[in-house]
Amino acid sequence: MKIVLLGSPGVGKGTYASMIKEKYDLAHISTGDLFREAIKKSTDLGKKAKEYIDRGNLVPDELTIELLKKRLEQKDAKNFLLDGFPRTINQAEALEKITKIDLVLNFYASEKVILQRLGGRRICKKCGAIFHLKNRIPKKLGICDECDGELYQRADEMPDIIRERLEIYRKKTRPLEDYYRKKGLLKEIKADEDMNSFNFKTEILDKIEAVLDGVKNK
Ligand code: AMP
Numbered sequence: 001m002k003i004v005l006l007g008s009p010g011v012g013k014g015t016y017a018s019m020i021k022e023k024y025d026l027a028h029i030s031t032g033d034l035f036r037e038a039i040k041k042s043t044d045l046g047k048k049a050k051e052y053i054d055r056g057n058l059v060p061d062e063l064t065i066e067l068l069k070k071r072l073e074q075k076d077a078k079n080f081l082l083d084g085f086p087r088t089i090n091q092a093e094a095l096e097k098i099t100k101i102d103l104v105l106n107f108y109a110s111e112k113v114i115l116q117r118l119g120g121r122r123i124c125k126k127c128g129a130i131f132h133l134k135n136r137i138p139k140k141l142g143i144c145d146e147c148d149g150e151l152y153q154r155a156d157e158m159p160d161i162i163r164e165r166l167e168i169y170r171k172k173t174r175p176l177e178d179y180y181r182k183k184g185l186l187k188e189i190k191a192d193e194d195m196n197s198f199n200f201k202t203e204i205l206d207k208i209e210a211v212l213d214g215v216k217n218k
Pocket of ligand 1: 032056064084087156
């Protein structure tokens with residue numbers, strides 16, 4: 001199955017992708033992760049992308065589409081979950097030329113929940129573990145529970161940049177909801193619950209499974 005995950009930054013697409021991929025054996029392809037990897041390795045693409053990412057802007061379509069195209073050519077990418085792509089109509093049209101999508105899951109939550117989730121994230125510099133000032137509080141302030149590494153806040157998760165990313169989402173990415181709705185591919189999933197609540201993972205996985213099983217049995 002070829003699935004696109006849509007939803008605002010901070011809605012939890014990455015978390016849901018990990019849950020789905022384990023159960024359905026799909027490659028999890030996140031353009032954000034691919035860019036961050038390129039930045040870490042200081043490749044030409046990474047250097048170009050960093051300028052846009054740090055400011056909360058979208059990386060230009062040509063660069064992003066090229067990156068995704070290459071990733072989809074890899075052996076493991078026959079069935080996949082796309083997380084963070086497409087983000088513009090132009091990208092969606094390019095994707096259509098590369099392959100046929102079976103389903104688009106659109107996750108939505110209130111702006112209050114989104115701001116809280118994004119603003120509180122802290123990441124370990126050493127091992128990459130993710131903490132949250134409300135949902136996964138580190139035992140020692142600013143220090144990783146796993147390896148004692150220093151925790152930092154992603155440059156693109158600072159308050160001003162978050163606002164910029166949400167605005168860009170509204171303008172450039174939200175139109176994709178209609179685009180896929182008209183094609184009959186869009187399924188909505190409410191993801192507003194407190195991620196920390198005992199039932200959250202089970203509830204969201206149940207919702208996702210109901211949609212996926214419905215599509216498989218068609
Ligand atoms: P994410 O981890 O998905 O929030 O992505 C982090 C950043 O990478 C975004 O804020 C964009 O600057 C960039 N990015 C990721 N995916 C795309 C895309 N499909 N188109 C343009 N820029 C992207």
